[in-house]
Amino acid sequence: GQSLEQPSEVTAVEGAIVQINCTYQTSGFYGLSWYQQHDGGAPTFLSYNALDGLEETGRFSSFLSRSDSYGYLLLQELQMKDSASYFCAVRGPNQAGTALIFGKGTTLSVSS
Amino acid sequence: EAQVTQNPRYLITVTGKKLTVTCSQNMNHEYMSWYRQDPGLGLRQIYYSMNVEVTDKGDVPEGYKVSRKEKRNFPLILESPSPNQTSLYFCASASYQEQGSYEQYFGPGTRLTVT
Numbered sequence: 001g002q003s004l005e006q007p008s009e010v011t012a013v014e015g016a017i018v019q020i021n022c023t024y025q026t027s028g029f030y031g032l033s034w035y036q037q038h039d040g041g042a043p044t045f046l047s048y049n050a051l052d053g054l055e056e057t058g059r060f061s062s063f064l065s066r067s068d069s070y071g072y073l074l075l076q077e078l079q080m081k082d083s084a085s086y087f088c089a090v091r092g093p094n095q096a097g098t099a100l101i102f103g104k105g106t107t108l109s110v111s112s
Numbered sequence: 113e114a115q116v117t118q119n120p121r122y123l124i125t126v127t128g129k130k131l132t133v134t135c136s137q138n139m140n141h142e143y144m145s146w147y148r149q150d151p152g153l154g155l156r157q158i159y160y161s162m163n164v165e166v167t168d169k170g171d172v173p174e175g176y177k178v179s180r181k182e183k184r185n186f187p188l189i190l191e192s193p194s195p196n197q198t199s200l201y202f203c204a205s206a207s208y209q210e211q212g213s214y215e216q217y218f219g220p221g222t223r224l225t226v227t
Contacts, residue, residue, distance in 0.1 A: 008152075030214070042202065042218040043155070087154060091214055100145070100204075100216055101171075104154035 002026045004088055004103035011109045012078050020073045020106045022088035030091035032064050032071040037085045037105070046073070046086075075108070083110045114139045116219035118203050124225045125193055133188045133222050135203030142208040144186040145216070148172065148199040155202065161186055162208065193226040200224075 004024045012018040022032065031050035035043040049055055049064035049071060061074040075082055085105040116137045125131055137144065145160040147170075157170030161180040175197055177189040186205075190197060203219040 033215070040200070040221070040223075042220050043216075044218070045215045048215070100157070100214065102147075102155040104152065 002090060002101040004090065004101065006086075006088055006103040006106045008104070009107045009109070011111065014078055014080060014110060014112050016078050017074065017076045018078060018108065020075075020086050020088075020108070022071050022073075022103055024069050024071075024088070024090050024103075026069075026090050026101075029066065032062075033089045033091075033100070034062055034073045035087045035089060035102070037087065039084070043087065078110050080110050080112065083108055114217070116203055116205055116217050118201075118219035118222050120222060121220060122223050124227065126227055127194055128192050131190050131193060131224075133190075133201060133203075133224070135186045135188065135219060136184050137186075137203075137205040137217070138184065139205060139207070139217065140183065141205035141217075142183070143206040143214075144180065145170070145204045145206075146176070146178065146186070146188045147202045147204065148197075149202060149221075150199050158188070158201075193224075195226045198224060198226050 006022045033048045034046040036046050037043040047062040049062050054063045059076045064071040085107050087105045088103045089100050119134045142163045146158040147155045149155050156172045158176050159178040161167045164180050164183050167178050180186055201222045204216040206214050206216045
């Protein structure tokens, strides 16, 4: 089956760097995505990795190692507005890979 | 503006009273999906649809129905709601890609309470 593991909570201070890890088990891999969700709001897409390596988008970067079934989201120069929940997600397991399976989420708390 | 809309945003109802949560998208996406979100459990898929008249079960379909008669609409139906269906519900849509990020666009959510 599909499963994703990520820490439930992470805390950091403004200006710091934080890494949120995600390990996954999946039958058929299309790539690892990350979503951000502010309290009670709609999840929004952050990044996607299909191949090994680092993808950078501004202050956020995402990394993937397919051989280790592992990825992480790196947030730099943390700001208070980065306090949110972050979900990793993989496609599958149906034939077309259209189902998106989410991890349980990591709550990031940024303090001043 | 590209968006996914859901109605109602908040709903309090009683056990057994049928209800429908509507979802509509204006991006001409083939794929639509319903999720429920409960504390500590993340987002769990209820049903999804690859295109008009094509629907399939997700991880937690029991107690729910869906239909996809038009590309833009994907209503979620609770025929006989029970308290364990109290949750935050999200509709999402995506443009189907065989490869790629399959970025999903989420609606604002519907907070449902069943008493």
